Amino acid sequence: MNVLEIIFYILSAFxxxxxxxxxxxxxxxxSVLWLILVFFAISGHYILLNAQFLAxxxxxxxxxxxxxxxxxxxxxxxxxxxxxxxxxxxxKLIGVITGGSFLILFISLIKQALPLVGKTxxxxxxxxGLIHPLGKALFNDYVVPFEISSVLFLSAMVGAVLIxxx
Amino acid sequence: xxxxxxxxxxxxxxxxxxxxxxxRRNAIIVFMCIELMLNAVNLILVxxxxxxxGIAAQNGATNTxxxxxxxxxxxxxxxxxxxxxxxxxxxxxxxRNTRSIDINFLNRLxx
Amino acid sequence: xxxxxxxxxxxxxWPLAGFLFNGLGRNYWSKKVIAYxxxxxxxxxxxxxxFAFLYVQKHGAISVHYFDFINTDTIKIPFDFKVDALSALFxxxxxxxxxxxxxxxxxxMKEETAPxxxxxxxxxxxxxxxMLILVLGDNFVxxxxxxxxxxxxxxxxxxxxxxxxxxxxxxxxxxxxxxxGDLGFLLAIFWLIVKLGSVNYNEVLTATxxxxxxxxxxxxxxxxxxxxxxxxxxxxxxxxxxxxxxxxPTPVSALIHAATMxxxxxxxxxxxxxxxxxxxxxxxxxxxxxxxxxxLAATIAIKxxxxxxxxxxxxxxxxxxxxxxxxxxxxxxxxxxxxxHAFFKALLFLGAGSVIHAMHHEQxxxxxxxxxxxxxxxHLTFLIGCIAIAGVPPFSGFFxxxxxxxxAFAKSPIYWVLGVIGAAMTAFYMFRxxxxxxxxxxxxxxxQESHLHESPxxxxxxxxxxxxxxxxxxxxxxxxxxxxxxxxxHQLIPIVGEPHELxxxxxxxxxxxxxxVSIACIALVLAIFIYKKKTDEEPTTLVGKFFxxxxxxDELYNxxxxxxxxxxxxxxxxxxxxxxxxxxxxGTGKMVQYSARKVRLIQNGQVxxxxxxxxxxxxxxxxxxxxxxxxxFFFNKLTKN
Numbered sequence: 001m002n003v004l005e006i007i008f009y010i011l012s013a014f015x016x017x018x019x020x021x022x023x024x025x026x027x028x029x030x031s032v033l034w035l036i037l038v039f040f041a042i043s044g045h046y047i048l049l050n051a052q053f054l055a056x057x058x059x060x061x062x063x064x065x066x067x068x069x070x071x072x073x074x075x076x077x078x079x080x081x082x083x084x085x086x087x088x089x090x091x092k093l094i095g096v097i098t099g100g101s102f103l104i105l106f107i108s109l110i111k112q113a114l115p116l117v118g119k120t121x122x123x124x125x126x127x128x129g130l131i132h133p134l135g136k137a138l139f140n141d142y143v144v145p146f147e148i149s150s151v152l153f154l155s156a157m158v159g160a161v162l163i164x165x166x
Numbered sequence: 167x168x169x170x171x172x173x174x175x176x177x178x179x180x181x182x183x184x185x186x187x188x189x190r191r192n193a194i195i196v197f198m199c200i201e202l203m204l205n206a207v208n209l210i211l212v213x214x215x216x217x218x219x220g221i222a223a224q225n226g227a228t229n230t231x232x233x234x235x236x237x238x239x240x241x242x243x244x245x246x247x248x249x250x251x252x253x254x255x256x257x258x259x260x261x262r263n264t265r266s267i268d269i270n271f272l273n274r275l276x277x
Numbered sequence: 278x279x280x281x282x283x284x285x286x287x288x289x290x291w292p293l294a295g296f297l298f299n300g301l302g303r304n305y306w307s308k309k310v311i312a313y314x315x316x317x318x319x320x321x322x323x324x325x326x327x328f329a330f331l332y333v334q335k336h337g338a339i340s341v342h343y344f345d346f347i348n349t350d351t352i353k354i355p356f357d358f359k360v361d362a363l364s365a366l367f368x369x370x371x372x373x374x375x376x377x378x379x380x381x382x383x384x385x386m387k388e389e390t391a392p393x394x395x396x397x398x399x400x401x402x403x404x405x406x407x408m409l410i411l412v413l414g415d416n417f418v419x420x421x422x423x424x425x426x427x428x429x430x431x432x433x434x435x436x437x438x439x440x441x442x443x444x445x446x447x448x449x450x451x452x453x454x455x456x457x458g459d460l461g462f463l464l465a466i467f468w469l470i471v472k473l474g475s476v477n478y479n480e481v482l483t484a485t486x487x488x489x490x491x492x493x494x495x496x497x498x499x500x501x502x503x504x505x506x507x508x509x510x511x512x513x514x515x516x517x518x519x520x521x522x523x524x525x526p527t528p529v530s531a532l533i534h535a536a537t538m539x540x541x542x543x544x545x546x547x548x549x550x551x552x553x554x555x556x557x558x559x560x561x562x563x564x565x566x567x568x569x570x571x572x573l574a575a576t577i578a579i580k581x582x583x584x585x586x587x588x589x590x591x592x593x594x595x596x597x598x599x600x601x602x603x604x605x606x607x608x609x610x611x612x613x614x615x616x617x618h619a620f621f622k623a624l625l626f627l628g629a630g631s632v633i634h635a636m637h638h639e640q641x642x643x644x645x646x647x648x649x650x651x652x653x654x655x656h657l658t659f660l661i662g663c664i665a666i667a668g669v670p671p672f673s674g675f676f677x678x679x680x681x682x683x684x685a686f687a688k689s690p691i692y693w694v695l696g697v698i699g700a701a702m703t704a705f706y707m708f709r710x711x712x713x714x715x716x717x718x719x720x721x722x723x724x725q726e727s728h729l730h731e732s733p734x735x736x737x738x739x740x741x742x743x744x745x746x747x748x749x750x751x752x753x754x755x756x757x758x759x760x761x762x763x764x765x766x767h768q769l770i771p772i773v774g775e776p777h778e779l780x781x782x783x784x785x786x787x788x789x790x791x792x793x794v795s796i797a798c799i800a801l802v803l804a805i806f807i808y809k810k811k812t813d814e815e816p817t818t819l820v821g822k823f824f825x826x827x828x829x830x831d832e833l834y835n836x837x838x839x840x841x842x843x844x845x846x847x848x849x850x851x852x853x854x855x856x857x858x859x860x861x862x863x864g865t866g867k868m869v870q871y872s873a874r875k876v877r878l879i880q881n882g883q884v885x886x887x888x889x890x891x892x893x894x895x896x897x898x899x900x901x902x903x904x905x906x907x908x909x910f911f912f913n914k915l916t917k918n
Contacts, residue, residue, distance in 0.1 A: 012175045019182045019202060028194055035198050038179075042205050051212045054239055058208075061243050066201065066250045073254045074194060077261050091885070095188030098892050103181035105896055109903050110173050119169045119217050126219045128233045129212075137233045138240070149244045156248035163255040188889050269884050 004123050007048060015041035028074050032067055039063040051129030172213035179206035193257050193267045197250070204246050211235045211242075281332060282341045285358050288325045288368065289409050291318040295402035303395030311391070312383035315398035319379050319405055323372035330365040338362070338771060340415050340479070347418075352474060357415035359478060362768040363612070367412040367544060370619050371537050375405045377739035381627050382528040384735035385634060397437060401532070404430035408537050412544055416477040417466050420548075424462065424509065424541060428455040431533050435525040447521035454518040458508015462545075465501035468494065482551050492556070499552050499559040506542025511593050512600060513570045517831050519593055523585040527630030530585060535592055535622035540615045543599050550608050550773050564604025564688070568695050571597030573828065575702035579709070580825040583640050584629045587710050591666065592622060594703060598681055601696065607684030608773040613765050614677035617750050621665040621674060624743035628659035631732045631740065632714060642710060647719040651729040654737045656715050658744040663711045665747040667704035668797050673750035679790055686789055697793045701800040708804035717809055 018041060021034040039062045046055035110116065127133055138146055179202060186199030215235030222231035261267050295318035299311055306314075333339070338361030347354040360368075379401060386397055407426025414420040429452075436448030469476055472494055473486050480486060487495070506512070511519040519539070523530055533539070546553060546563075553559055571594045578590035595618050602611035633640055635652055649656045665672040668679070678700060685692035719726055731737065753765045823829070901908065 008171070015175075016178055016182070019179055022195075022198065022202065023182065023186045023189065028192060031195055031198060035202065038202065039205065042209055045209055046212060049212055049216050051216070051236060051239075054208075054212060054236060057240070057243060058205075061247055062201070062205070066247060069250060069254055070194065070198060073258060076258065077194075077267060092189050094889065095185055098188060098889060098896070099181045099185030102184055102892060102896050103177055105899055106177050106181075107174060109899065110170060110177070112903070116169055116173075120220060123216070126216060126223070128215065128219050128231075129236060133233060134236060134240075137237055142237050145241060149241060152244065152248055156251050160251045160255040163252065163259055184892055188885065188892065191885070 004048065008045075011041050011044045011048065015045075029071070032070050032074065036063045036067050039067070046129075048123060049129065050123070050126055053129060053131045053134050169213065169217050172210060176206045176210040176213070179203075179209070191268050193260065193269050194254075196269065197253055197257070201246065201250070204242060208239045208242055211239050281329070281339055281360065282343075284325055284329055284332075285341050285360060285413065286343070288322050288329065288372070289358075289406065289413065291322045291325075292402045292406040292409065294318060296399045296406060298399075299395045299402065300399035303392045303399065306391070306395065308387070308391050308394050311395045311398055315402055316376065316379040316383060318402060319372060319376040322405070322409070323369070323376045326365070326368040326372045329360050330369055333360055333362060333365045352470060352476075354416060354418045354476060356419060357477070358413040358419075359415040360413065361771060363544075363547060363772045364412045366612070366616065366765075366768070367540075368409065370616055371405065371408050371412065374619050374623050374743075375401075375408075375532060375537070377742055378528050378532045378623065378627070381531075381630070381736050381739045382526075384733050385528055385630055386526060397434075397526070400430055400433045400437070401529075404434065404533065404537075408541070411541055415479070416475075417469065417481070418476050420545065421459075421462060421466060424505070424545075425459065427533070427537075427541060428452060428459065428509070431455070431522070434529040434533060435522045437525055437529065441524075444524040447518070447524040451518040451522050454515045455508045458505045458515055461501040461504025461508070463505075465498045465505065468498050468501065472498075478548065482549060484551075487551065487555060495552055496556045496558050499549075499556045500562065502545060502549060502552075503559060503563055506546055506600075507566070510539045510542030510596050510600070511570075512542075512566050512597065513573065516570060516574070516593050517827075517834060520586050520589040520827070523583070523589050527585065527626055527633060530589070531623045531626035531630070534589065535619065535626050537619070539592065539596055540599075540619070543596075543603065543611055543615050546600075546603050547608050547612055547769075547773065550603075553603070554606065560604050560606065562604070564601050564685075564692060567597045567600030567602075567604055568685075568692060568699070569597070570594070571601065571699045572695060572702070573597075575699050575706065576824045577827050578706040579702060582643055584632065584642050584645075584710065584714065585626075585640055587642075587706060588622070588625055588629060591625075591703065591707065594699065595622065595666070598678065598696070598699070601685060601692065602681035605681075605684045605688040605692065607681055609763075609765055609769045610677065610680035610684055612769060613680060613753070616753070616765075617665070617673040617677040617747070620743055620750055621662045621672075621747040624658060624662040624740060624747055625666070627736070627740055627743065628655050628662060631655040631736055632659075634732055634736070635729050637728060642713045644720050644722075645714045646717040647715070648729070649715045652715075652731050654731060654740060658737075658740040659715065660711060661744040662747055663707045666707050667801055668700050669704075669794065669801070671751060672748050674747070675794065676751040679793065682793055683786055683789055686785075693789065697796055700793055701796045704797040704800040705804045708801045709808050712805050712808040716805070 015038055018034045018037040022031045022038065025031045025034060039058060043055040043058045043063075046052075046058060183199045183203035183206065186202065187196050190196055190199070212235060215232035218232030218235075257267060295315050299315055303311070338359065341358045341360065343356045343358070345353070346356040379398070382397065382401065386394055389397065404427060407423045407430055409423070411420050411423025411427060414423060432448045432452040435451050436445045438444050466476055469481060472490055473481055475481060490498075508515045519534055522534055525533075553563075574590045574594035574597065578587050578594065581587045581590060595614070599611045599614050599618070602608070602614060631652065632645065632648060632655060635648070635655075636645060639645070661672070665674040668675045670676075682693055682696045682700070685696050826832075
């Protein structure tokens with residue numbers, strides 16, 4: 001058990017606990033905050049895998065922009081603990097069971113999978129997560145999707161404005 | 167770090183997201199759980215990319231195997247951002263029309 | 278051989294052609310054309326039958342093959358016809374008497390409209406066709422085809438005046454009782470097929486086949502065949518249809534219920550005599566039932582007041598005599614009686630038809646009388662018929678009846694005593710009928726009296742011919758002790774074997790004959806004496822009432838069989854049909870509706886539910902996708918056990 005593994009376990013546990021709190025919280029603002037913590041944990045995983053660019057981008061985009069947007073909307077709609085719609089216990093139970101069986105199913109599938117036996121993940125090393133190779137690949141092989149994503153953003157902006165108009 | 171550990175972890179996150187979508191009635195919370203799912207997927211993609219990179223390094227050559235996954239993650243984030251903006255706009259619209267963000271209220275698809 | 282094939286084909290096909298032409302063309306042709314056609318076909322068949330008979334005399338029996346009816350590995354049933362002495366004789370009787378009756382009908386049915394007239398003749402032709410198939414068949418299945426055909430035609434003809442509900446009821450009764458007998462016949466055929474693998478006469482009715490059957494087999498088969506004969510030839514207990522069958526036109530009664538159809542049973546048993554001779558039990562059964570029927574019917578006939586009903590019960594009684602003959606082994610005697618009975622019974626029925634025609638469809642003999650002077654030819658021929666049936670020599674009835682009685686005596690004197698009693702009763706009721714109808718003073722209305730006239734030639738000619746036949750037919754069976762050469766029994770040797778010696782001294786035979794004749798004559802004279810003066814208005818004594826009401830057998834059958842069946846059918850209709858079956862069908866519809874209502878609730882428009890089902894679907898999909906080998910293995914293990 002070296003340090004990396006310990007860090008992996010800690011980060012994983014942290015992420016799972018925060019995700020569970022997202023589900024369980026009554027107050028939506030609390031859920032948002034817990035989700036931000038989850039994103040931090042994920043970024044931690046990214047750093048562990050030496051995907052530095054993605055770690056930073058995760059923080060900036062997800063935790064920084066998207067979650068802030070969520071907060072804005074929540075505050076706009078003025079949701080608080082009282083106006084949280086009630087949910088029947090039966091439906092919650094069904095949901096949990098379904099999700100649980102989903103998890104179990106896939107775990108069993110992965111356990112059976114032969115090609116995955118013995119493969120390990122390169123931690124802390126490798127330079128494919130660094131900005132330089134990433135940028136090179138992005139602008140050489142994937143330049144078209146890159147440009148089109150800008151068009152995507154444009155359309156998203158237009159759509160959002162259009163939908164939001166009175 | 168065997169790849170299975172990462173897969174298990176991401177599956178757990180993903181299924182938590184699924185449970186959240188099925189269980190919660192607040193539209194915004196549901197949306198957030200979708201984001202959670204997307205993040206889990208991102209993580210597993212990066213893990214796989216490192217796996218392939220590790221295998222390639224073992225077999226020699228310093229080629230950039232597995233970088234495609236990270237590019238993919240990049241684009242997933244792009245799409246997620248766009249989708250969030252639109253989704254939230256819709257939710258705001260929904261609130262304006264029905265004064266509620268309960269997903270059970272939207273049952274126009276009935277019968 | 279080729280010529281015989283053609284000839285036999287013609288014998289069969291001419292009546293069939295008559296059926297088709299008259300049936301299909303009944304709206305087009307005039308009555309005259311129809312009459313000539315129908316009668317002409319049967320006359321042509323008769324002429325062809327004569328040729329066939331002569332051929333058989335010269336060359337012996339032949340078998341004509343037409344086509345393979347059923348041809349499989351395990352059983353072959355070809356559509357073959359056998360022309361031998363027995364079937365040739367029957368052919369002559371059927372076509373001959375049939376032709377005369379057709380001729381008679383052309384005049385009797387003149388009041389019908391043309392389409393119905395044609396319908397009548399087409400049915401009559403179809404009947405002759407079926408009867409010919411019956412007697413000409415070379416195996417039991419072809420015989421059965423004819424058997425069914427005559428049953429069907431009997432139904433059609435009894436219910437000819439279908440607008441009357443009672444007549445329809447009588448026709449149904451006849452058909453259903455026939456059917457009960459047919460079931461026995463069919464079971465016998467199946468038994469034969471199971472045990473011997475064939476139904477052809479030349480394979481079944483041989484000594485070698487007999488050796489293959491155990492005694493239970495033979496007894497069973499013969500009893501079942503006799504059940505078939507019981508239904509068709511009106512023996513106890515399946516005889517009540519025949520008196521009711523008098524609802525049909527009189528020529529129909531003459532043809533079907535006197536001369537031909539009812540004799541099908543006797544033909545069948547005679548044909549299979551080798552089987553019957555080997556079953557002691559069946560022979561006893563046949564004899565007992567035969568004599569009981571003879572006596573029962575005779576007692577009923579004594580008290581009937583409808584001219585046709587008397588003749589009907591007389592037919593049942595005479596059939597009983599024929600079965601008695603079969604039961605004691607006198608096969609040629611039974612066949613002899615069939616032939617003579619065909620002649621005099623047809624004569625009697627046609628004579629009765631002539632009387633009915635003259636009396637404008639009055640059938641009650643209490644309203645008749647003194648017709649002797651008004652209907653001379655009818656009277657004379659009827660008298661000849663009565664004397665013949667009473668068994669007075671030298672007319673034919675004496676010879677045939679005596680042959681049977683002699684054989685009965687050889688078997689057991691009790692049979693003979695009962696037979697003589699029956700003969701006495703026969704003479705008695707026949708002459709009662711004769712006396713009340715023709716002698717004495719006319720008891721009908723003045724209006725009827727003025728209309729009395731002799732029937733036209735088309736009706737009287739058959740009467741005359743049949744009277745001649747009844748008088749002289751005794752010649753074919755002149756017994757040895759009287760110095761004659763019994764032609765008939767010699768003819769039937771190939772079929773029934775050598776006539777076995779009765780073991781009676783000649784003197785005993787003379788005694789028997791004289792005793793029976795004298796008793797019959799006494800009964801005859803007694804009848805004339807009693808009934809010349811008075812008529813039976815209503816039966817007064819208890820016994821008389823019992824006989825008059827036909828021993829209440831119809832009522833018994835009604836209570837015991839018909840009512841429970843009706844109730845059972847009602848039960849089936851109201852409970853099972855309405856509740857169970859309809860309930861099941863309607864219930865399925867209701868269940869579909871109910872489940873649809875419940876299932877519809879899934880489509881509630883709530884996105885959450887939809888996502889849930891989506892996830893469940895994905896789970897299932899993955900489970901099956903990745904574990905399909907395991908699932909298949911699981912199913913194989915399940916189905917293997």
